[in-house]
Structure formats: structure tokens, C-alpha cells
Amino acid sequence: MPTPTTVQLLWGTQQRPKRGPKPALSLEGIVAEAIALVDAEGLANLSMQRLAERLGFTKMSLYRYVPSKEQLTALMLDAAMGTPPDNAALQDVPSAERWRAGLRRWGEAIYQRYSAHPWVIELTVGARPFGPNEMGWLESALVALADTGLTGPEQLDTIVLVNGHVRSLVQQTQPLGEDPSAQFAEMVSVAGDRYPAVTAAFAAEAAATSAPPDSGGSNNALHFGIERVLDGLGVLIARRAGG
Numbered sequence: 001m002p003t004p005t006t007v008q009l010l011w012g013t014q015q016r017p018k019r020g021p022k023p024a025l026s027l028e029g030i031v032a033e034a035i036a037l038v039d040a041e042g043l044a045n046l047s048m049q050r051l052a053e054r055l056g057f058t059k060m061s062l063y064r065y066v067p068s069k070e071q072l073t074a075l076m077l078d079a080a081m082g083t084p085p086d087n088a089a090l091q092d093v094p095s096a097e098r099w100r101a102g103l104r105r106w107g108e109a110i111y112q113r114y115s116a117h118p119w120v121i122e123l124t125v126g127a128r129p130f131g132p133n134e135m136g137w138l139e140s141a142l143v144a145l146a147d148t149g150l151t152g153p154e155q156l157d158t159i160v161l162v163n164g165h166v167r168s169l170v171q172q173t174q175p176l177g178e179d180p181s182a183q184f185a186e187m188v189s190v191a192g193d194r195y196p197a198v199t200a201a202f203a204a205e206a207a208a209t210s211a212p213p214d215s216g217g218s219n220n221a222l223h224f225g226i227e228r229v230l231d232g233l234g235v236l237i238a239r240r241a242g243g
Contacts, residue, residue, distance in 0.1 A: 003067050004071075006129050007129045009066065009071055009074070009075060010075065010078055010130075010131035011132060023065075024057070024061070025061065025062075026065075027065045027066065029055075030055065030062060030065055030066060030072070031066075031072070031076055032079070033051060034072055034076050035076050035079060035117070037051060037054060038119050039119075042119065043073075043123075046069070046072075048062055048063070073123055074123075074128065074129065074131065077123040077124065077131070077134065078130075078131030078133045078134055079133070080116075080117040080120050081113055081120065081131075081134050081137060082113060082133055083136060084106070084110075084133075084136045084137040085102075085105050085106055085140055086140075087102060087140060087143050089105075090102050090144070099145055099148045099233075099237070100233075100234065102141075102143070102144025102145075103144050103145070103162060103226075103230060104226055104227075104230065106137075106141050107162045107165070107166055107222070107226045110137065110163065111169070111170065111222055114166060114167060114170040115170055118171075118174050121167050121170060121171060124167075138159065141155075141158075141159045141162075142159070145158060148233075148237045149237055150236070150237065158233060162226060162229055165229060166222070166226075169221055169225065184202065188202075
């Protein structure tokens with residue numbers, strides 16, 4: 001049987017044997033175990049050998065289902081992204097505000113996905129084939145922008161802008177070792193008087209973060225950035241509509 005391409009594996013279009021014994025493994029089970037491994041130990045520790053050991057099979061057994069590690073990570077990415085928000089939930093939103101509500105909801109939802117599986121960000125760099133879930137996220141955002149008057153390229157650039165803010169924030173807030181709060185407190189105690197503006201800004205940010213959820217402190221950077229992007233888009237959309 002020919003070796004399946006990445007697109008065939010992602011979209012389930014490869015030919016499968018119609019006869020023979022029932023497979024001991026499933027592609028879905030392999031991908032799920034790989035995701036669990038990377039969530040626990042990091043992407044750098046993923047190998048076909050390590051995954052095979054967790055599954056209790058040989059490395060060669062895995063290659064019958066997914067021929068390469070690159071194809072495995074493509075499948076992991078699409079599975080970890082999951083399904084996008086359903087735009088049907090926006091039908092009760094006034095039509096003039098629907099694009100804004102849709103993009104806000106999209107940004108918040110993809111933030112949750114990236115936060116649950118931060119390694120996904122590393123796998124979404126560069127040109128690559130999209131799977132059905134990742135394609136669904138793109139479709140969801142484009143549907144939200146459909147009636148804005150933006151051109152197709154402008155809609156795609158808008159998605160890049162919102163997604164870029166979310167990705168950057170997730171990358172900045174992932175701990176890389178010691179407690180970052182304790183580390184910053186140590187830095188302030190050593191040199192805070194030399195950087196008063198930095199000290200004051202982070203003190204205010206800490207107060208906002210520790211505030212009750214309904215006071216605006218929770219995920220403030222996420223929401224602030226998304227809202228400013230939407231404000232700018234709103235100006236452009238209104239200008240186009242008036243012109």
C-alpha cells in the first residue's frame with residue numbers, strides 16, 4: 001500500500017485495507033497519547049520510540065499508522081486545536097456588532113486552546129497543510145468578517161492580527177522555570193529604584209490581576225489587545241461604509 005501523504009492522514013482520505021485482522025492500534029489513539037506525552041513532558045521529548053514505549057508497542061508498529069514524526073505532529077496539531085466556536089451563537093447579536101462579537105469570541109476561544117497546549121504555537125509556524133479543525137478555525141473567523149466590507153486579503157490579515165496578539169500573549173505568560181512572580185519581585189527589590197516607571201506599571205498590573213473577576217482584572221492583557229484591534233477595524237469598516 002502506498003505511503004499516505006500528510007494531507008491524506010489529516011483528512012482521512014487514504015485507502016485502508018478492507019480485509020485482514022483488526023488493527024491493534026488506532027491513529028486517533030496514537031495521536032491522543034502523543035498529545036498527552038507532549039502536554040506532560042514538552043515537544044522536545046517527543047519521539048516515535050518514546051511514544052511506542054508509552055503505548056506498549058514497537059516503533060515499527062507506529063510507522064504502519066503514521067509514517068513519520070512530522071506527520072504525527074501535524075495530526076497532533078489539528079487534534080489539539082479542536083473545533084472552533086459556532087457562529088450560530090451570534091444570531092441574537094445585532095448585525096452591526098456581529099463581526100466584533102464573533103472576532104472577540106474567536107480570539108478568546110483560541111487563547112484557551114493555545115494555553116491548554118502551548119506547544120501548538122511552535123507547530124503553526126511556516127507553510128503547511130491544514131487539517132479540518134485548523135481550517136475550521138479559519139472559516140469561523142472569515143464568516144464573522146463576511147459582512148464587514150473588508151476584502152478577502154484584509155480579512156485574512158485581520159485574522160493574522162488577532163491571532164498574533166493571542167499567540168504572543170500565551171508565549172509571554174508561559175512559565176519557563178522558577179516562579180516568574182517571585183523572580184520579578186527579586187528584581188524589583190534589587191533594582192526597582194532605578195526603573196520607577198517599570199516598577200509602577202507592573203505594580204498596577206499586579207493589582208488589576210488580583211482584582212475580582214468582574215472588575216476587569218482577569219485576562220486584562222488578552223481583552224485589552226483584542227478590543228484595541230477591534231476598535232481599529234471598526235474605524236476602517238465605518239469609513240468604508242460611509243465612503
